[in-house]
Amino acid sequence: MKLSKYTAIVSDMHLCEAEPVNLKYPLWKKFKTRQFFFDDVFVEFLNHIRSRARNAPVELVMNGDIFDFDSVMMLPKEPFFRISWLEKRRGLSPRPERSKFKIEVILKDHQVFVEGLRQFVVQGNEIVFVMGNHDLELHFPIVQEAILHGLNLPKDLQNKVRFVEWFYISNQDTLIEHGNQYDPYCVCDDPINPFIQGYNYKSIKLPFGNQACRYIMNGMGFFNPHVDTNYIMSLGQYIHFFYRYMLKAQPLLLITWFWGAVVTLWKTFQDSLHVPIREPLSVELRVNEIAKKANAEPRMVRELKELFAAPSGYSPLLLARELWLDRAFLIFISFFVIFEIMLAVRQVYEVSFFWAFIPLFLMLPFFLFYSQSITSLVSSYKEPDERTLAMAAAITNVRRIIYGHTHHIRHEMIGAVEHLNSGCWSPAFLDVECTKSIDQKTFVWLEPAALTAPHSDGPKDERKAFLYIFKDGQATNAMRRTT
Numbered sequence: 001m002k003l004s005k006y007t008a009i010v011s012d013m014h015l016c017e018a019e020p021v022n023l024k025y026p027l028w029k030k031f032k033t034r035q036f037f038f039d040d041v042f043v044e045f046l047n048h049i050r051s052r053a054r055n056a057p058v059e060l061v062m063n064g065d066i067f068d069f070d071s072v073m074m075l076p077k078e079p080f081f082r083i084s085w086l087e088k089r090r091g092l093s094p095r096p097e098r099s100k101f102k103i104e105v106i107l108k109d110h111q112v113f114v115e116g117l118r119q120f121v122v123q124g125n126e127i128v129f130v131m132g133n134h135d136l137e138l139h140f141p142i143v144q145e146a147i148l149h150g151l152n153l154p155k156d157l158q159n160k161v162r163f164v165e166w167f168y169i170s171n172q173d174t175l176i177e178h179g180n181q182y183d184p185y186c187v188c189d190d191p192i193n194p195f196i197q198g199y200n201y202k203s204i205k206l207p208f209g210n211q212a213c214r215y216i217m218n219g220m221g222f223f224n225p226h227v228d229t230n231y232i233m234s235l236g237q238y239i240h241f242f243y244r245y246m247l248k249a250q251p252l253l254l255i256t257w258f259w260g261a262v263v264t265l266w267k268t269f270q271d272s273l274h275v276p277i278r279e280p281l282s283v284e285l286r287v288n289e290i291a292k293k294a295n296a297e298p299r300m301v302r303e304l305k306e307l308f309a310a311p312s313g314y315s316p317l318l319l320a321r322e323l324w325l326d327r328a329f330l331i332f333i334s335f336f337v338i339f340e341i342m343l344a345v346r347q348v349y350e351v352s353f354f355w356a357f358i359p360l361f362l363m364l365p366f367f368l369f370y371s372q373s374i375t376s377l378v379s380s381y382k383e384p385d386e387r388t389l390a391m392a393a394a395i396t397n398v399r400r401i402i403y404g405h406t407h408h409i410r411h412e413m414i415g416a417v418e419h420l421n422s423g424c425w426s427p428a429f430l431d432v433e434c435t436k437s438i439d440q441k442t443f444v445w446l447e448p449a450a451l452t453a454p455h456s457d458g459p460k461d462e463r464k465a466f467l468y469i470f471k472d473g474q475a476t477n478a479m480r481r482t483t
Contacts, residue, residue: 006052
């Protein structure tokens with residue numbers, strides 16, 4: 001059992017390859033360009049937490065979505081595997097050799113980040129990678145090996161870097177999870193057995209949220225996927241956004257969206273039909289391995305798995321509503337029915353087809369009312385509820401739980417459980433021009449309570465949690481900044 005006095009938790013960095021600047025349309029995926037890389041700031045952060053721990057060993061938990069495999073669009077120049085037409089347009093699918101290529105691309109474009117992590121480990125600290133929904137491809141051993149190779153650590157230090165499936169228990173007092181396992185749109189069906197078998201290949205079963213990022217967001221480069229309000233809008237907001245930014249750059253946006261939405265729905269449904277690859281004779285070995293890496297007991301692995309949300313991929317009608325395909329279907333049916341009626345009328349009377357616009361205009365208010373009455377459940381998910389927190393705390397025998405995933409910082413008491421969310425470091429902007437930054441760069445810091453309350457009556461090994469924003473080389477209380 002690994003014990004640590006000092007622990008730092010960060011999440012949702014969404015590291016990706018550097019997007020080339022589009023000279024004709026400079027706002028196209030501007031948030032992904034090298035201009036907004038924060039590698040230097042992250043190295044400063046690593047130095048800061050070392051000094052905050054007075055150069056004692058620090059446990060750095062990278063709590064999911066550190067790497068964004070879904071947004072990588074680069075393709076190998078001389079591939080040794082066949083690339084499908086869909087992969088050429090929306091990025092490589094989650095298979096071992098393709099995922100290895102993607103992580104190598106990310107590491108190559110973030111050399112400062114990689115070197116900072118390397119020095120951090122060489123200086124006597126440890127790193128724990130918790131897998132989130134956007135870096136599920138870390139499950140592939142070949143991807144983990146590529147990261148270790150990129151860090152270029154001496155063999156005796158490679159055990160200072162570990163990869164855990166979906167949770168980690170720090171110092172027996174804090175449960176750390178990315179949190180996507182409680183989000184029905186982003187849950188990994190079975191992180192104990194994450195692989196599915198295709199025809200002559202092995203792959204990762206991706207949740208709906210990942211599929212939407214790949215097949216919709218990757219083709220609509222004026223929407224920032226790191227901020228919900230950038231892509232979840234009302235019909236009027238979409239129309240205004242289109243005319244302001246996309247009329248010239250992407251005039252066929254509706255076709256791009258419709259095609260991407262249909263592919264997303266199909267791929268999600270197709271994946272839901274695949275049964276995970278299971279090896280009955282090694283189930284307990286697998287559970288024991290996950291437990292050992294997570295500082296947990298095997299029973300905790302099995303019991304935490306029972307708390308997972310039901311995947312939305314098993315409800316195609318719900319996903320169709322989230323993708324606006326239900327509204328597209330209503331429009332298509334309306335046009336088809338009115339067209340058929342007009343054909344029948346023209347058999348008797350000579351009337352112009354322009355009369356068809358009258359019933360269409362009459363139906364418009366009803367269509368708008370229907371559209372406004374639908375609320376996206378994707379944006380409504382915030383944090384796991386009190387029951388889930390209480391059950392997870394009871395299962396793992398902790399009093400503190402830390403999540404990521406939602407990008408919203410939190411520090412509160414929910415029942416008897418101290419709940420925190422470490423926020424995000426991703427290039428999140430409220431506008432296409434990338435001028436209104438949601439500049440969080442937040443982290444959770446755990447240290448012995450005796451440092452802040454030397455006369456406390458609590459146990460000597462008790463730790464206290466703080467939520468900080470890192471800016472200009474300094475850490476300030478995040479909750480004070482937001483109130």
